[in-house]
Amino acid sequence: MSQATLQVTGMTCGHCVETVxxxxxxxxxxxxxxxxxxxxxxxxxxxxxxxxxxxxxAKIVDAGYEVGSG
Known part of the structure; x- marks a missing residue:
């Protein structure tokens, strides 16, 4: 099992959180x-x-958000 923490930009509300x-x-x-x-x-x-x-x-990007290098 692996764990990752990704920095995601473009999220502005609860709906964004749910979408991601x-x-x-x-x-x-x-x-x-x-x-x-x-x-x-x-x-x-x-x-x-x-x-x-x-x-x-890629799934996060496809949902309309940007993933940072973190």
């Missing part, structure tokens, strides 16, 4: 998603055997 959470949760191997609007970050617990960090980042 649902998008990341839809990936196979993602066990937990914690989205913080205040800290503009997404913490993800995932199984690298089922999904890669690059896939998680």
């Amino acid at each position: 959470s649902k998008a990341v949760s839809s990936l196979n191997g993602v066990n937990k998603v914690d989205v913080s609007l205040e800290q503009k970050e997404v913490k993800v617990d995932f199984d690298e055997g089922q999904t890669a960090l690059t896939e998680i980042k």
Whole structure:
């Protein structure tokens, strides 16, 4: 099991938080998603055997947000 914390910009409200959470949760191997609007970050617990960090980042970008280098 792996854990990553990603800096995400573009989130401005609770709907944004819900959108990002649902998008990341839809990936196979993602066990937990914690989205913080205040800290503009997404913490993800995932199984690298089922999904890669690059896939998680791509899903966030596809949802309309930007992922920082953090």
